[in-house]
Amino acid sequence: MTASSPQTDAPARLVIATRKSALAMWQAEHVRDRLLELYPACSVEIFGMTTEGDRVLDRTLSDIGGKGLFVKELEVALLEGRAHLAVHSLKDVPMVLAPEFALPIVMKREDPRDAFVSNRFASLDDLPDGSRVGTASLRRASQIRHRYPKLSVLPLRGNVQTRLAKLDAGDFEAIILAAAGLKRLGLAKRIRAVVSVQASLPAAGQGALGIETLAASHDVARWLSPLADPATTAEVMAERAVSRALGGNCRMPLAAYCETGPDGVLQLRARAGAEDGSGMADVALAEGPADPATAERLGARAAKDLLAQGAGRWLGLS
Numbered sequence: 001m002t003a004s005s006p007q008t009d010a011p012a013r014l015v016i017a018t019r020k021s022a023l024a025m026w027q028a029e030h031v032r033d034r035l036l037e038l039y040p041a042c043s044v045e046i047f048g049m050t051t052e053g054d055r056v057l058d059r060t061l062s063d064i065g066g067k068g069l070f071v072k073e074l075e076v077a078l079l080e081g082r083a084h085l086a087v088h089s090l091k092d093v094p095m096v097l098a099p100e101f102a103l104p105i106v107m108k109r110e111d112p113r114d115a116f117v118s119n120r121f122a123s124l125d126d127l128p129d130g131s132r133v134g135t136a137s138l139r140r141a142s143q144i145r146h147r148y149p150k151l152s153v154l155p156l157r158g159n160v161q162t163r164l165a166k167l168d169a170g171d172f173e174a175i176i177l178a179a180a181g182l183k184r185l186g187l188a189k190r191i192r193a194v195v196s197v198q199a200s201l202p203a204a205g206q207g208a209l210g211i212e213t214l215a216a217s218h219d220v221a222r223w224l225s226p227l228a229d230p231a232t233t234a235e236v237m238a239e240r241a242v243s244r245a246l247g248g249n250c251r252m253p254l255a256a257y258c259e260t261g262p263d264g265v266l267q268l269r270a271r272a273g274a275e276d277g278s279g280m281a282d283v284a285l286a287e288g289p290a291d292p293a294t295a296e297r298l299g300a301r302a303a304k305d306l307l308a309q310g311a312g313r314w315l316g317l318s
Contacts, residue, residue, distance in 0.1 A: 011035075011223050013043040017074040017083035020048040021159045023181050027209055028087045030184075031107075034227055047083050049073050071212075075101060078213065084220050086212045089181075090205030090236060093212070095244035104221040105211035106236055108229035110180035112207035112257060114140060114195040117167060117182075118174035123193040124148055131173040134163065138275055140176050142253035142314075143200045145277025160185060176200070180207040201255035201271045204239035204248065208232050231260050234290040241299020242270045246306070252315050256302070260290045270302040272311035281309035 014035060018028035025048065032044045050073075071093060074086035079100065090106060097103060121127050124144065134156030135141055141153045154172070156163055160181055167175045179194055211227065213220045239256035248254050253275050258268040265288035273280035283305040287298045307317070 010039050011042045011084075011220075013045070014085065014220070014223070015045045015047050015083040017047050017049060017077040017086040019070060019074070020050050023089075023160055023185055024087070026184050027089065031085075031087050031209070031211065031227070035224075038226055039223070047077060049077065075212070084213065084217065085224065088210050088212060090208040090210040091178075091203040093205065093210050095204075095240055095248050097212070100215055101212055102215040102217075102221065103210050103212050105224045105228045106205075106233040107209040107211070107227055109208040109232045109235070110183060111194070112202045113179050113197060114200045114202065115177050115179040115182055115191040116174060116193040116195050117164070117177055117190050118192050119167065121174060121192070124151075124174070124195065124199065127151055127173060132171070134166065134172040134175040136163075137176075137203070138251065138253045139203055139255050140200055142273040142275050142277055143255065143271070143280070144176070145275075146273055146280050147199055147277075149277060160187070164190065178206060197257055197269070201269055202257045204243045204254075204256040205236045206257075208236050210236075231290065234258075234266060234292060234295045235260060237292055237295035238266055238268050238299045238302075239270075241296045242268070242302045242306075243299075245300050245303035246272070246311075246315055246317065254315065256299070258295075258298075261286070264288050264290050266290050266294055266298055268298050268302055270299075270306055272306050272314055274314045279310075279314065281306045281311040281314075283309070 016028045016031060018024045028046045032046060035044050071088060077083040078086060116123055129150040131151050133144060133151050133153050136157050144151060144153050156175055163175055179191060182188055182191055211224055235258040238258040242256040243254055246254060254272045256270040258266055261267050265286050267286045269284045271282045283302050285298055285302055287294050
């Protein structure tokens with residue numbers, strides 16, 4: 001697949017692999033539009049795919065192999081030359097990529113927090129005992145059960161529209177979704193409250209878009225480089241380092257969230273808990289400067305501290 005124009009060293013054609021869900025298509029279109037701003041003469045195409053994670057909706061992600069199921073078909077498209085890049089919600093990207101692939105670009109993050117969505121209640125604090133709260137995430141379920149033990153937290157799969165339809169049909173009193181996804185789809189009005197990071201610490205990479213390429217596609221990575229956001233990149237590197245050190249995947253009730261302070265110091269919180277909410281380990285660390293080496297070191301320290309608090313027993317590590 002030819003992607004470059006030797007006269008200008010700019011791409012002549014780029015193909016973006018993406019899932020076909022409305023949110024994934026929004027993300028791919030966002031990247032396409034940014035690329036067209038950079039390279040107006042480039043033909044940027046979107047190659048939509050249905051992944052195994054999209055097809056199997058009657059079981060939780062943790063039961064069918066994790067969020068990597070949203071990624072692997074797109075990686076096959078890269079390997080087979082049907083696409084030059086794949087756009088992902090970064091929280092869906094496995095913490096360790098196969099050597100054939102690279103994740104050279106992390107874009108500026110949208111709101112990383114969770115969103116409380118309900119037709120009858122204003123917040124988690126307002127829900128009566130026994131209220132049904134839907135979520136697809138073990139991380140969210142663990143934290144909500146720990147903080148609100150009298151709520152009934154139930155599994156909820158499907159794309160954003162499917163989950164909202166189940167709420168509207170009365171299957172749940174409330175559901176928890178990523179605020180970023182709702183905002184990107186123009187559904188911010190459905191958010192009754194943004195859940196504080198104290199109540200529900202986000203997943204590693206939540207709210208950020210990652211662009212994956214073949215590791216050998218150095219020209220593609222170079223063309224994409226203006227899309228990278230250095231601050232978000234350092235923050236999510238710290239978050240993903242926590243998860244990677246613990247073998248993290250969506251089958252673990254593990255959270256990590258990093259911000260860059262006004263002094264340029266990375267401020268990282270990480271949390272792991274029992275799936276039933278019966279226990280929780282929580283760490284908060286800070287280190288600067290906000291660069292990749294610091295991010296990796298900080299994430300490793302946070303993972304070590306979680307284990308020291310006994311988190312291994314909840315993560316299947318002990």
